[in-house]
Amino acid sequence: MSAIAASFTSLRFRRGLVVPLLVLVAWELITHYKLANVHLLASPTAVLKSFAVQAKEGELFSQLLASLRRDLSGFALGSLAGLLLGSAMGTSRVADRLFGPSFDAAKQVAVFAWIPLISVWFGNGEPAKVVFIGLAAFYPVVVNTYQGIRSVSREHVEVTRAFRFSRLQTFRKVALPAALPAIFSGLHLALIYAWLATLGAEYLLAPAPGIGNLMIDGRESMAMDKVLLGVILAGLIGFSLNAAAARVEAYFLRWRVRNA
Amino acid sequence: MSQSAVIDIRDVSKQYTVKNEVLPVLERLSLTINPGEFLSIVGASGCGKSTLLRLLVGLDREYQGEIQVGGQRVTGTNLDRGIVFQEHRLFPWLTIEQNVGLGLENSPWDAAKKKQAIKEHIELVGLTGFETAYPHQLSGGMAQRAAIARGLVNQPSILLLDEPFGALDALTRSRLQGELQTIWQREKITMILVTHDVDEAVYLGDRVVVMQPRPGRIRKVVEVDVPHPRDRSDPALKALTEEVRAEILHVSPEN
Numbered sequence: 142m143s144a145i146a147a148s149f150t151s152l153r154f155r156r157g158l159v160v161p162l163l164v165l166v167a168w169e170l171i172t173h174y175k176l177a178n179v180h181l182l183a184s185p186t187a188v189l190k191s192f193a194v195q196a197k198e199g200e201l202f203s204q205l206l207a208s209l210r211r212d213l214s215g216f217a218l219g220s221l222a223g224l225l226l227g228s229a230m231g232t233s234r235v236a237d238r239l240f241g242p243s244f245d246a247a248k249q250v251a252v253f254a255w256i257p258l259i260s261v262w263f264g265n266g267e268p269a270k271v272v273f274i275g276l277a278a279f280y281p282v283v284v285n286t287y288q289g290i291r292s293v294s295r296e297h298v299e300v301t302r303a304f305r306f307s308r309l310q311t312f313r314k315v316a317l318p319a320a321l322p323a324i325f326s327g328l329h330l331a332l333i334y335a336w337l338a339t340l341g342a343e344y345l346l347a348p349a350p351g352i353g354n355l356m357i358d359g360r361e362s363m364a365m366d367k368v369l370l371g372v373i374l375a376g377l378i379g380f381s382l383n384a385a386a387a388r389v390e391a392y393f394l395r396w397r398v399r400n401a
Numbered sequence: 402m403s404q405s406a407v408i409d410i411r412d413v414s415k416q417y418t419v420k421n422e423v424l425p426v427l428e429r430l431s432l433t434i435n436p437g438e439f440l441s442i443v444g445a446s447g448c449g450k451s452t453l454l455r456l457l458v459g460l461d462r463e464y465q466g467e468i469q470v471g472g473q474r475v476t477g478t479n480l481d482r483g484i485v486f487q488e489h490r491l492f493p494w495l496t497i498e499q500n501v502g503l504g505l506e507n508s509p510w511d512a513a514k515k516k517q518a519i520k521e522h523i524e525l526v527g528l529t530g531f532e533t534a535y536p537h538q539l540s541g542g543m544a545q546r547a548a549i550a551r552g553l554v555n556q557p558s559i560l561l562l563d564e565p566f567g568a569l570d571a572l573t574r575s576r577l578q579g580e581l582q583t584i585w586q587r588e589k590i591t592m593i594l595v596t597h598d599v600d601e602a603v604y605l606g607d608r609v610v611v612m613q614p615r616p617g618r619i620r621k622v623v624e625v626d627v628p629h630p631r632d633r634s635d636p637a638l639k640a641l642t643e644e645v646r647a648e649i650l651h652v653s654p655e656n
Contacts (some may be wrong), residue, residue: 296490299460303484305507314503318494395536396494 169241183366186375191366196356205374207337207350211267215274215342222275226329229285231320232312238353242294244283244324250336252277256345264321265347270339273346277338278331285327289320322397325390332386336379406471406481406558408434408591413466415452416616425616426452427464432610432619434593436558439585442595442604445649449617450595451619454563457593458484470559480507483552487564489544491536497523497547498532504554522550525584533572549581559591566601575633578604586629599649603642604631612646621648 172184195201231237263269343353359367415427455461526546566574576583613620
């Protein structure tokens with residue numbers, strides 16, 4: 142069963158590689174035959190060389206680490222706050238009435254619109270970036286946690302009443318596990334949004350080490366190899382974070398019925 | 402095997418209000434259920450039999466009249482009254498073992514005794530070997546067995562069953578009816594079974610309460626004076642089944 146699943150995934154995985162490989166070949170050909178301006182489009186080989194140089198100097202690694210640290214701090218901050226608010230609104234009618242409308246209104250404001258306020262309140266440095274990333278992660282976690290907890294079936298709650306569960310027991314034994322699939326969807330989205338927001342924060346707030354910085358540097362010195370390297374790295378990291386989240390999710394939700 | 406208590410239902414009425422219209426569900430129902438008895442409650446849908454059961458469990462507390470268990474008015478659920486619903490209502494994120502263990506969440510027993518009780522009850526319903534399976538891996542009949550184990554695990558003196566075999570296929574249903582009879586004889590507790598299956602009601606019950614709808618009330622109480630374990634082909638049992646069926650059909654000739 143799992144062997145079949147594994148070969149299916151690997152087949153799917155190999156098919157997924159077809160397009161990137163074709164793009165890579167086309168890209169190399171275009172630059173090799175100078176079909177485009179090489180100053181505007183560096184060749185894959187140049188990007189690879191740039192990667193080797195930066196990696197050797199150790200600079201790339203520290204930039205990557207800085208971005209990831211920022212990303213994960215914001216993600217942790219935002220999703221923790223989101224879990225708290227979402228659970229409160231999901232379990233308590235009072236909290237729902239109190240915070241629900243304000244949250245729904247705040248949700249309508251694009252996260253980037255908060256940047257001016259955030260920079261006034263938290264400055265231009267690291268705290269502001271983390272808060273901004275946290276905000277991006279916050280929304281999907283609140284929405285999904287809330288909906289997950291609200292979707293607990295009455296039938297299951299009756300079982301806990303028959304066994305005289307306390308409110309805490311009901312939350313721990315029923316509401317939380319029943320909401321877990323939705324919570325994971327929320328965290329998963331938050332992880333993606335946080336990574337997008339990380340690059341946004343690096344672009345829009347004060348320059349500091351990070352992948353965004355690498356790209357800004359590249360653009361300013363017309364080193365397109367650096368810019369493209371940044372784009373590729375951002376994509377790869379996003380892809381890896383996504384895959385890691387899917388793995389964790391599959392592990393915790395292994396009780397679910399597996400249907401296509 | 403805990404001390405069973407008498408269940409006393411006196412003049413119980415209940416109504417629902419739907420859009421300002423009062424809908425009587427139960428009307429002046431009186432009934433005494435003896436400790437260790439197997440009582441079947443049978444009737445067409447809408448006769449209030451499930452409502453009565455919910456009142457006995459304590460899941461529904463709004464009614465007129467008096468329901469007492471062992472001289473105490475029922476004011477809510479109690480660990481001494483277990484329940485098995487029509488749907489198994491197992492928690493999909495817990496294994497069978499953990500699901501059965503839910504019944505012991507608030508039990509004063511120590512961990513070893515709990516573990517032992519879970520093991521024994523899984524064995525009692527014939528699910529040994531499936532302790533670590535998840536509900537979605539079980540058939541409907543097996544899931545309902547697990548639900549019965551969960552209802553019995555903390556050794557209540559009363560087990561209430563709300564059409565527990567209603568959603569199962571005929572073959573599985575008769576097998577589980579037989580098993581329930583064995584369990585009842587072994588545990589010597591009071592069981593109250595709500596069903597619309599006349600054969601099931603008579604096969605299992607010491608007494609069969611026939612209810613009639615609109616508003617729900619007791620039409621007749623039929624004694625089933627046939628010793629357990631029973632044989633389905635017993636002529637006395639068959640005659641009583643026909644008697645009960647006639648009572649129900651008489652009530653609703655349109656069916």
